[in-house]
Amino acid sequence: MTGAAADLARAAKAFPTLLTIGFAEVVAYRAEFLVWILTTNMPLVMLALWHAVAEDGAVGRFDQPKFTAYYLAILVVRLVTSNWMAWQMSMEVRDGTLSAKLLRPIHPLYAFAADHLSALPMRLLYVSPIVVVLLVTSWGQIAGHDARVALVLGPALIGAWLLMFFSMVLLGTVAFYVDSAMGAFELWLAVHAIVSGYLIPLELLPPWARTVTDVLPFRYMLAFPAETLVGLVAPAAALRQLVIQWVYVVATAAAAIAAWRAGVRRFAAFGG
Amino acid sequence: MPITQLIPRYARLLRVQVGMSAVAAMQYRVDFLVRGLIAFLWSAVTLVPILVVFSVRDALAGWSFAEALIVVAWFSLLRSVLEGAVSPSLTAVVEHVRKGTLDFVLLKPADAQFLVSTAKFEPWRVVDAVGALVVFVYAFAKLGRWPALPHVLLALVFLALAVVILYSIWILVVSAAFWVVKVDNLSYLFGSLFDVGRWPISVFKGALRAAFTFVFPVALMTTYPALALLGRMDARTAVLALVGGVVFAAVARRVWKRALGMYTSASS
Numbered sequence: 001m002t003g004a005a006a007d008l009a010r011a012a013k014a015f016p017t018l019l020t021i022g023f024a025e026v027v028a029y030r031a032e033f034l035v036w037i038l039t040t041n042m043p044l045v046m047l048a049l050w051h052a053v054a055e056d057g058a059v060g061r062f063d064q065p066k067f068t069a070y071y072l073a074i075l076v077v078r079l080v081t082s083n084w085m086a087w088q089m090s091m092e093v094r095d096g097t098l099s100a101k102l103l104r105p106i107h108p109l110y111a112f113a114a115d116h117l118s119a120l121p122m123r124l125l126y127v128s129p130i131v132v133v134l135l136v137t138s139w140g141q142i143a144g145h146d147a148r149v150a151l152v153l154g155p156a157l158i159g160a161w162l163l164m165f166f167s168m169v170l171l172g173t174v175a176f177y178v179d180s181a182m183g184a185f186e187l188w189l190a191v192h193a194i195v196s197g198y199l200i201p202l203e204l205l206p207p208w209a210r211t212v213t214d215v216l217p218f219r220y221m222l223a224f225p226a227e228t229l230v231g232l233v234a235p236a237a238a239l240r241q242l243v244i245q246w247v248y249v250v251a252t253a254a255a256a257i258a259a260w261r262a263g264v265r266r267f268a269a270f271g272g
Numbered sequence: 273m274p275i276t277q278l279i280p281r282y283a284r285l286l287r288v289q290v291g292m293s294a295v296a297a298m299q300y301r302v303d304f305l306v307r308g309l310i311a312f313l314w315s316a317v318t319l320v321p322i323l324v325v326f327s328v329r330d331a332l333a334g335w336s337f338a339e340a341l342i343v344v345a346w347f348s349l350l351r352s353v354l355e356g357a358v359s360p361s362l363t364a365v366v367e368h369v370r371k372g373t374l375d376f377v378l379l380k381p382a383d384a385q386f387l388v389s390t391a392k393f394e395p396w397r398v399v400d401a402v403g404a405l406v407v408f409v410y411a412f413a414k415l416g417r418w419p420a421l422p423h424v425l426l427a428l429v430f431l432a433l434a435v436v437i438l439y440s441i442w443i444l445v446v447s448a449a450f451w452v453v454k455v456d457n458l459s460y461l462f463g464s465l466f467d468v469g470r471w472p473i474s475v476f477k478g479a480l481r482a483a484f485t486f487v488f489p490v491a492l493m494t495t496y497p498a499l500a501l502l503g504r505m506d507a508r509t510a511v512l513a514l515v516g517g518v519v520f521a522a523v524a525r526r527v528w529k530r531a532l533g534m535y536t537s538a539s540s
Contacts, residue, residue, distance in 0.1 A: 049325070049475055053329055186310050
């Protein structure tokens with residue numbers, strides 16, 4: 001146990017430096033980073049589409065302003081929580097650059113986490129115009145709800161970030177076994193787009209599909225925080241879903257770390 | 273070389289290049305199957321939003337469910353062309369430029385643009401095209417009528433035009449590699465914008481519609497061929513679209529030539 005504690009202490013000490021380096025990298029590649037952000041334009045397209053649909057009346061609980069609020073919230077949550085771990089791990093396992101990370105006296109997962117956290121300020125900067133639009137157009141729907149829901153929002157966002165991070169690590173570990181995790185990653189993306197609320201508000205799916213999406217982890221990565229933000233979730237339900245989300249966070253983290261350990265043992269650095 | 277010799281020569285070259293890709297792909301049979309499955313799943317995902325929209329409304333911006341499905345089918349068909357025949361080769365060019373290995377291509381006694389554009393095919397994308405055909409058949413069965421021959425012919429012309437435009441935009445993106453080197457994320461941006469093509473263009477309003485018709489003409493690639501197939505395309509729009517497409521391709525070819533002039537191999 002002392003080993004793990006020392007490990008953690010060392011990581012904590014190195015973390016500020018890692019964050020600084022990561023931030024400098026993001027600043028250096030800011031234009032490229034912006035292009036990446038722009039690729040997340042699907043919610044805006046879907047928003048335009050549902051606006052056309054809702055022109056002659058609301059769809060369920062969704063009228064035009066609600067759709068605007070929903071998709072902007074989805075966009076914000078997605079941009080803040082997304083990461084490219086699976087892609088990065090797949091690359092690093094294949095071309096062997098992971099071996100350099102394994103040699104360092106700090107666990108690669110901490111380094112990866114620092115990498116992604118340090119991109120967050122830049123992400124927030126790029127996301128801020130969307131947040132402003134969201135606040136201006138949908139203030140009533142954001143501010144108008146229960147204070148308890150507002151309390152849920154913070155932990156829900158952190159939970160979503162962690163859930164995304166560990167899911168991606170778990171997917172990335174596929175690369176240890178089949179050399180490229182890209183196939184698994186694409187498959188995951190296809191499922192995620194539908195059942196996370198990214199493309200369509202989950203409420204608009206047929207009832208049987210909703211029971212499925214309530215059980216699957218995807219909803220808790222995206223739709224849950226976004227819906228909480230725009231006041232689509234009642235306080236009691238928000239608390240219950242927060243608990244489910246964190247259960248998923250812990251389970252996914254445990255699975256990802258176990259898979260990582262098993263994977264690294266198999267890891268043969270090609271040409272590294 | 274006279275054109276009568278040029279065409280058979282390039283046809284033969286094309287056959288060799290396609291054959292090479294097919295052989296390479298068949299070496300990895302499991303990967304081939306998995307990728308086919310993924311392509312199929314993506315086709316299914318493409319359909320979900322449209323099913324949901326039409327479960328709450330009978331018509332969307334003047335398009336019935338069956339008519340909108342035809343747009344989706346064109347979209348799937350073009351995506352299979354894009355991801356099966358256009359983007360793998362051109363992604364390889366970006367790699368060539370970065371590493372300086374484009375020299376080997378330029379030294380060969382054939383047109384460089386032709387060689388790089390046919391370097392790699394991904395045969396499992398055929399799954400998407402088959403899916404598209406199924407959707408076509410289903411949509412017309414639902415409409416209760418079959419397209420007339422002239423409409424089919426016009427639609428095929430538009431298909432050719434769509435492929436040309438698709439390819440031209442890609443060439444423009446790749447040409448950017450000669451100036452800024454790192455453009456792999458531009459290709460993702462391209463892919464995400466192309467996704468808009470699954471919806472009839474009339475869904476969008478104002479600036480968005482103009483942008484997707486004239487600047488990044490996905491409307492020309494999916495909505496217009498669908499209109500042609502449905503027999504709702506008027507002659508004037510058809511001619512204008514065709515002229516626009518040809519001009520677009522000519523510009524892309526010129527830009528590629530300019531870009532090639534900029535190329536400095538990695539060692540020099």
